[in-house]
Amino acid sequence: xxxxxxxxxxxxxxxxxxxxxxxGEGPQAMLIAGGTDLLPNMxxxxxxxxxxxxxxxxxxxxxxxxxxxxxxTLSDILGMEKIPSGLRxxxxxxxxxxxxxxxxxxxxxxxxxxxxxxxxxxxxxQAIDFCLKKDGDTCWVATASKRCVxxxxxxxxxxxxxxxxxxxxxxxSGERWIPVASLYQNDGIDYxxxxxxxxxxxxxxxxxxxxxxxxxxxxxAFDFPILGVAAALRFSSGNTIEDARFALGAAASRPxxxxxxxxxxxxxxxxxxxxxEASAIIASRAKPMDNTDMDLYWRKEVADxxxxxxLRELRGDDMRDTRLRxxxxxx
Ligand SMILES: Cc1cc2nc3c(=O)[nH]c(=O)nc-3n(C[C@H](O)[C@H](O)[C@H](O)COP(=O)(O)OP(=O)(O)OC[C@H]3O[C@@H](n4cnc5c(N)ncnc54)[C@H](O)[C@@H]3O)c2cc1C
Ligand code: SF4
Numbered sequence: 001x002x003x004x005x006x007x008x009x010x011x012x013x014x015x016x017x018x019x020x021x022x023x024g025e026g027p028q029a030m031l032i033a034g035g036t037d038l039l040p041n042m043x044x045x046x047x048x049x050x051x052x053x054x055x056x057x058x059x060x061x062x063x064x065x066x067x068x069x070x071x072x073t074l075s076d077i078l079g080m081e082k083i084p085s086g087l088r089x090x091x092x093x094x095x096x097x098x099x100x101x102x103x104x105x106x107x108x109x110x111x112x113x114x115x116x117x118x119x120x121x122x123x124x125x126q127a128i129d130f131c132l133k134k135d136g137d138t139c140w141v142a143t144a145s146k147r148c149v150x151x152x153x154x155x156x157x158x159x160x161x162x163x164x165x166x167x168x169x170x171x172x173s174g175e176r177w178i179p180v181a182s183l184y185q186n187d188g189i190d191y192x193x194x195x196x197x198x199x200x201x202x203x204x205x206x207x208x209x210x211x212x213x214x215x216x217x218x219x220x221a222f223d224f225p226i227l228g229v230a231a232a233l234r235f236s237s238g239n240t241i242e243d244a245r246f247a248l249g250a251a252a253s254r255p256x257x258x259x260x261x262x263x264x265x266x267x268x269x270x271x272x273x274x275x276x277e278a279s280a281i282i283a284s285r286a287k288p289m290d291n292t293d294m295d296l297y298w299r300k301e302v303a304d305x306x307x308x309x310x311l312r313e314l315r316g317d318d319m320r321d322t323r324l325r326x327x328x329x330x331x
Contacts, residue, residue, distance in 0.1 A: 002043035002121055008051045015060065015201055018053055019172040022197040025051050031199060032056075033071060034102035036095065037111050045122045046112065046134055055106070055199070067168070067202040070106025074156075077105060086211025086230055090159035093215045096222045106200045109157055109167065109180070113150035113188045113253055114224060115141065115291040133189050141291040149289045150188030151250055153224045157184070158249035159213045161257055162230035165205045169198040177204070181247075184254035191253055208234055209245075212313050214306045216250075218293050220327030225250040226293050227303055229282065231310040233265075241265050246278075246307070251286040258285045261307075270315040279307035 012018045022029055030049035032038050033056070041047050055061055061071030064080065074091040077083055078100070083091075094100055094108060117131050117140045130136025133148045141149055160180040168177050178193075180203070185193055194200065211232035217223035228249030236242040244265040249255040261281040268274050283304035288296045313319040 004039065004042050005045065005048045007042075007049055009054065010051060011054045011057045013057050015058060015170055015199060018055065018058070018199055019170065019197070021051070021053050022199070023172040025053075027196055029053055033104040033107040034073065034099075035107075036099045036103040037107060041112055044120065044125075046118070055104075061106070061201060067204045068105060069202055070104060070109075070167075070200045072105050074100035074103050074105065074108065084159075084163055084205060084209060084211045084232075086159040086162055086209075086213045086232055087156060087205065089213040090155040090215070090228070090230065093213070093217075093225075094155045099222075105156060105203060108154050109160075109183065109200060109203075110192060110194070111152075111154040113148075113191050114153045115148075115150035115188065117141065117291065118150055141289055148188030149253055149291065150191075151226075151289070151292050152184065152191065152252065152254050153250055153292075154255065155213070155215060155225055155228055155249065158228045158230040158247035158255040159211070160203065160205065161247035161255055162213075162232040162245045163205055163209050163211055164232070164245060165203055167200055168202040168204070169194055170201045171195065171197045171199065173197075175201075181255075181257050184256070186252055186254045186256075188253040210235065210314055212310050214310050214326075216294075216299065216302055216306060216326070223293070227251060227286065227288070227299055227306060228255070229303065229306040229310050231307070231314060233314050239269050241268055241270070244278075246282050246310075248282065248286055248303070250292070251288050251303070256285075258282050260285075270311055275308055275311040275315070278311060279304050282307040 028050035032052045061069040063069045132139045139145045165180045209232040214229045216227035230247045232245045234243040244262040246258045246261045261278045286303035288299045290296045
């Protein structure tokens, strides 16, 4: 059985109190929300914070007044009426109902990156002399690389990037709003631009987008994404596309926007030809590494299909059968 390392536990009642603790404790403190990612990681000794600062006692983080509080659980979000469908589909496919009842939106956005050589227990990692991301100095996926290429595996981030959402970061020295896309860096170790003393407190999701999210995973019941395609479109009169945003998840160490596909579709309509061209552009940006589930060449090929499914769904095609086939691994 894997045991948790020792740590102090704090349960503040306000964001101001959290900021004060983080400022005082420095890098030995970590935030914990639902704990569904952090606690397993601590058991594997990926992170060994001396102090855990719980966000569970802060009511304001569980509010949805024009913005979504970062402490809302994924189940809370699924229970809300006015959630864009892309975010709803992403949240609905995170983990299992139990984990969605505990796991929060903020925790999902700050999820650690993943890799076959990293998501293992301490003894397993010790047997390969560890790796660059934790306790070692070689990347076993790209041995010449000085950068860790662990995969961003959050489902809600690509959905929120496509929706052009923003997040609020608060600390003892102030607050700032940034686009969700700017939270991420293409570095498996230093994957967030968030400063260690900053708390992600809220998410602002603009209205007016028609959106969807398609996820590739081994098991339909639950599994981390090995590809996520998020799409959001705004239409002007006559079904012409006024604005288009596409984001890929689980295809690099960060979720990212595929600007070229958005630019290509602006001013056009969704026809079989424009869908094929936009899908090819999106797929050309997916450059998966061999450090997660399933064959990487196949994962890259599937990106083209998934982008096409997303666009056809946004055109109004009935894609329910395709979703069902994917859930039953018949792609
Ligand atoms: C079996 C299993 C399957 C899973 N499948 C998926 C999946 O398919 N897709 C997916 O996306 N995730 C998956 N997860 C991961 C996890 O359950 C979710 O990502 C969940 O939303 C994480 O939220 P949390 O509140 O539990 O985060 P925590 O574990 O509490 O925190 C995660 C990280 O975020 C930081 N953090 C938390 N809240 C904040 C905040 N407000 N501000 C700044 N930093 C913060 C923590 O310090 C920690 O580094 C899975 C986990 C398990 C165990
Ligand atoms: S990508 Fe390389 S450095 Fe990063 S976790 Fe995997 S093996 Fe370790």
